[in-house]
Amino acid sequence: MSAAASDLAFTPATELAARIRARQLSPVALVRAFLDRIDRLDGTLHAYITVCRDQALADAERAEQAVARGERLGPLHGVPFAVKDQLDATGLRTTAGSRLLADNVASADAPVVARLRRAGAILLGKLNLTEFALGGTQDFPYGQPRNPWNVAHDPGGSSSGSGIAAAAALAAVTLGEDTGGSIRSPASNCGAVGLRPTWGLVPRAGCIPLCWSMDAIGPITRTVEDAAVVLSVIAGPDPGDPQMRQQAPGDVLTRLHAGVDGVRIGIVRELATSADTHPEGQRAVLAAIEQFRKLGAKVEELSLPLVPLAGAVFMALADSEGAGAHQRWLRERASEYDVATRRRLLAASLLPAAAYHQAARARALITREVLGALERVDLLLAPTQPGPAPQIASGHAPVTSKADAAARFFKRRSYTTPFNLSATPAISVPCGFTTTGLPLGLQIAGRRYDDATVLRAAWAYEHATAWHQRVPPDP
């Protein structure tokens, strides 16, 4: 592939759409450029489960004709996108990354897919994920997803393919789903931007559920502006979903570039300076704090003492709900699950209902703590993950003790899940690289339905730094 074609693929989606509208770029050429990259790189990275090549090219031809006819064009007209294979798209299978759903063909688009298509975007395919969006998959039935910055390392999950495809420019924009960090974790590990919107802002129909009270669909992209544009397209009421806010979503674009002068930001002490946080991650967050101060934000440290419990509380709730949904298959088709998924769901099946109930009350306390902090400050800031992407092999080792299980499953999740439990929006943006060349993520969370301020701060930080301009090497 020529350098020019590679540059095109890494161009922000907003700029691609502008060039298409100005008749400077052919949607057909653009789709071909992405398909060429998929052909060349995805045999190693395994971002995709399904590539709908012929349909994408046919849609690109129609998009090109619409431009030629001078039709009114949507904000993402001609822009290629891909979605986590947890979301339905008409005529394509939705596997949820599982052998159990290998032949599950969708009869309709999920509302988020339909909305992106109505905005003119062109579906390239469906993206790899950990089985049933649970995380920890050991044997991926559709190929082991790999981190584009170092293929021996984990891309994060559960929206693994979405993080890879965004970071490695295998799609212009992608969608993931985040129940406990599944958008922000791959964004952080892969050096991309990942937004978990406020729960209730984006319709979830056509998405294979994990946990009804925490599942949230959102964008993983290469720039904050692209994430804002995607959110503006997919957010909004859905009369078929009683868990949706049935009001028009707030405008996230008008003040995106307004800066953070005077914005109050609280640094979450329990995450930013925790002994569990990698030293290079701590240094990157400290540098980000200084950057926000230079931009005029009022930064203070604050304490959220219940945050270290969030990972276990989250797993007691989400895993129990997942286990409830999978009981029949656990009895009848247990051997078809990946071994890690099966063991996680079996363990959750045996958790007493009283423990679930206690976790639900603890969730209310954690929510009160997070929302209380967000009355004092406008935004909360923390590392997205305790460290950079681990090696893939480390996740395949057997669990040898309860201490090993606690370290592997609870601590890491305490970084992202406070904002899932409290239903608040949170974004991960690149904030540096380790000395070994792996990306680090900065997490910014805000008040419910104030996704606009989260995006505004993320944009200000992104444009004051150059981390988002780095591109991964070809594997």
Add this chain to the structure above:
Amino acid sequence: MNDLTPAEVHALAVALGLAPTDDDLIEITHRLNAMRDALAPLAALPLDTVEPTPPSP
């Protein structure tokens, strides 16, 4: 709080109609014991001051 043993976990699983393999049973036991330990600090929280309701949209 004593840890659950693999035999106890197996009995629980069988009672629910689940049939973990021997290898599954070892890891499930570690996972369950880790979860019980991780949730133990909740007993010290004022859980009776809040309702166990998730957020509404």
